[in-house]
Amino acid sequence: MNAWTSPLVLAFLLFAILGYGALFIPSLGGYGYAGHGGFHRGPSFFYWGGVSTYHGPSVRSGSLGGPSFHGGGMHGGK
Amino acid sequence: MSEATESFAIGAGRARPAYKPKPIQCASCGASLVLKDERAQVIVCAYCRAQIELTDTQANAIGVVRGNEPDFELPIGASFDWGNIRYEVVGRIASANPAEPDDAWSHAFLLYNPRQPSLWLSSYEREWWISGRTRVMPVGDVFAQPPGATVTTHDGRRWRVVERESSQIAYVDGALPWMARVGDQSRSVEMIALDGSGETYEAEQSARGEIELSRGMPITEQQVRQATGGRLRPRAGAAAPLAPSEDRPRLRAISLITLGFGAVSLLTGFVFMFLGSTIASATLPADGGRVGPIVVERPSTVLEVRVHQPFRTDGWSYVEAEVQDADGEFLFGFGDELWSESGFDDGAWHEEKNDYDLHVTIPEPGTYYLAFAVQAAGGQYGGYNPAVETRVTVKKKVGSSLPFLVAGILALLAGAFLFLMAATKVRRSLVQGSMKMLESD
Numbered sequence: 001m002n003a004w005t006s007p008l009v010l011a012f013l014l015f016a017i018l019g020y021g022a023l024f025i026p027s028l029g030g031y032g033y034a035g036h037g038g039f040h041r042g043p044s045f046f047y048w049g050g051v052s053t054y055h056g057p058s059v060r061s062g063s064l065g066g067p068s069f070h071g072g073g074m075h076g077g078k
Numbered sequence: 079m080s081e082a083t084e085s086f087a088i089g090a091g092r093a094r095p096a097y098k099p100k101p102i103q104c105a106s107c108g109a110s111l112v113l114k115d116e117r118a119q120v121i122v123c124a125y126c127r128a129q130i131e132l133t134d135t136q137a138n139a140i141g142v143v144r145g146n147e148p149d150f151e152l153p154i155g156a157s158f159d160w161g162n163i164r165y166e167v168v169g170r171i172a173s174a175n176p177a178e179p180d181d182a183w184s185h186a187f188l189l190y191n192p193r194q195p196s197l198w199l200s201s202y203e204r205e206w207w208i209s210g211r212t213r214v215m216p217v218g219d220v221f222a223q224p225p226g227a228t229v230t231t232h233d234g235r236r237w238r239v240v241e242r243e244s245s246q247i248a249y250v251d252g253a254l255p256w257m258a259r260v261g262d263q264s265r266s267v268e269m270i271a272l273d274g275s276g277e278t279y280e281a282e283q284s285a286r287g288e289i290e291l292s293r294g295m296p297i298t299e300q301q302v303r304q305a306t307g308g309r310l311r312p313r314a315g316a317a318a319p320l321a322p323s324e325d326r327p328r329l330r331a332i333s334l335i336t337l338g339f340g341a342v343s344l345l346t347g348f349v350f351m352f353l354g355s356t357i358a359s360a361t362l363p364a365d366g367g368r369v370g371p372i373v374v375e376r377p378s379t380v381l382e383v384r385v386h387q388p389f390r391t392d393g394w395s396y397v398e399a400e401v402q403d404a405d406g407e408f409l410f411g412f413g414d415e416l417w418s419e420s421g422f423d424d425g426a427w428h429e430e431k432n433d434y435d436l437h438v439t440i441p442e443p444g445t446y447y448l449a450f451a452v453q454a455a456g457g458q459y460g461g462y463n464p465a466v467e468t469r470v471t472v473k474k475k476v477g478s479s480l481p482f483l484v485a486g487i488l489a490l491l492a493g494a495f496l497f498l499m500a501a502t503k504v505r506r507s508l509v510q511g512s513m514k515m516l517e518s519d
Contacts (some may be wrong), residue, residue, distance in 0.1 A: 003327035003328045003330065003331040004331050006328050006331075008328055008332075009328050009331045009332060009335070012331075012332050012335055013335050016335050016336070016338070016339040019339065019485075020339060020342060020343060020346075023343060023346075023481045023482055023485055024477070026478065026480075026481045027350060027477040027478045027479070027480075027481045027482060028378070028476075028477040028478075029378045029439075029477075029478070030378040030379070030380045030439030030440075030441075030477065030478050031439075031478045031480060031481055032478050032480035032481070033380060033437040033438055033439040033478055033480075034410065034412070034436070034437075034438050034439070035401075035410065035438045035439040035440060035441060036378070036439040036441070036478075037441070038441055039401070039409040039410040039441070040410070043437075044480065046480050046483075046484050047437070047480060050436055050437070051412050051413060051414035051434050051436050052412060052413055052414060053410060053411065053412045053436075054410060054411035054412065054413075055410045055411075
């Protein structure tokens with residue numbers, strides 16, 4: 001029997017095609033990057049090596065000076 | 079042995095006269111043995127394990143088979159029903175691959191019927207093959223062909239070389255149609271039919287230079303079990319098969335599909351990574367500035383922000399940015415350091431990191447801005463920023479490349495593993511028994 005015509009292989013081929021198509025859903029949804037699911041969320045584990053991201057307006061929001069809209073980042077809140 | 083009997087059998091179109099079992103006496107211990115196959119050239123005494131060479135006129139002990147009996151799946155004398163013909167196991171060989179001593183041994187069982195050409199049943203782990211001698215020669219030197227090469231036989235059939243290897247006899251018992259001794263080495267080439275029939279064709283060359291050819295086919299353990307009436311013994315410590323023999327081609331097909339899926343996913347990921355259109359760009363002064371408006375029309379739009387500082391001389395700066403909404407309110411921030419250094423050690427050197435990029439997903443449509451602030455280093459750099467400008471480019475991407483890249487890499491790894499599973503440890507056992515269809519003449 002030709003292996004390529006066996007039901008198991010054909011089912012797997014169909015599964016692979018559907019799986020490939022399904023990858024477009026998270027891809028077009030911007031999965032994995034900072035901002036996916038809201039600006040409060042950072043990038044996923046798979047997006048390594050990227051730059052630092054800051055999701056609060058201040059890295060020193062607990063300071064006496066309080067948060068500042070302009071100042072998110074390494075010197076935010078100063 | 080009788081040459082007249084052999085000549086009678088070849089192409090005669092008549093039933094081959096049955097050979098009557100002949101009693102012989104062990105030349106070593108004197109035990110009574112029964113010789114069932116007139117083509118046998120050697121027999122191992124079942125009592126003292128002396129190896130006895132048989133000639134037309136006498137039986138000479140030529141040595142003793144040492145070592146423990148391997149875990150043969152079938153005993154001498156076991157019946158094997160194949161094609162409505164009852165065969166009997168009259169000889170057994172266990173062989174090892176000297177290049178891979180840790181590998182399992184191949185077992186070969188000589189199947190004898192007094193009216194039929196003998197067959198060889200071979201096993202490697204829990205894979206099985208059955209084969210018989212053929213006189214159809216290959217065109218050219220088959221032993222010079224590498225795996226993957228195509229070989230044509232004189233009957234016009236085409237075969238693909240799947241493996242070349244050497245083997246060494248590790249144990250032998252029963253009666254065999256050629257002088258097989260422990261330690262004998264041979265090399266072989268295993269081929270599979272290109273017509274998809276699954277048929278195998280093998281050439282084996284002994285240390286003495288004799289070449290034997292055989293054709294065979296893989297069979298399932300279930301078929302072997304049926305042929306032996308369920309009296310198949312498992313190998314000691316035999317692991318469960320990775321897949322039954324008939325599943326090997328399917329496993330290979332599945333592995334190729336997985337590899338294809340991985341390759342296509344990876345390619346799509348790279349396309350998504352590099353494809354995009356510039357929707358905003360600006361050259362900002364050294365201390366930063368604002369880029370925008372950036373209009374996002376659909377939810378979950380992926381943007382790539384690329385930041386570049388052309389350093390004029392050595393220095394360091396930290397370039398950070400805020401993503402702001404239309405009212406200028408902070409949404410989130412990002413930043414990274416850029417630097418340029420040079421010096422002179424063994425020679426002049428220069429290193430720099432003068433750009434970075436970030437992918438960001440904008441969840442909601444709207445108008446956005448990027449507000450940049452640039453700081454220069456203090457300390458040894460004296461607080462100056464040698465970069466006089468910051469260039470920012472914002473590209474709108476088709477989507478995230480991450481799902482495709484992750485799935486592609488995982489699928490390629492899985493596909494390679496499955497492919498190796500399907501490609502290795504196959505047909506090894508054919509090397510031994512199935513090739514040696516030497517008849518006594």
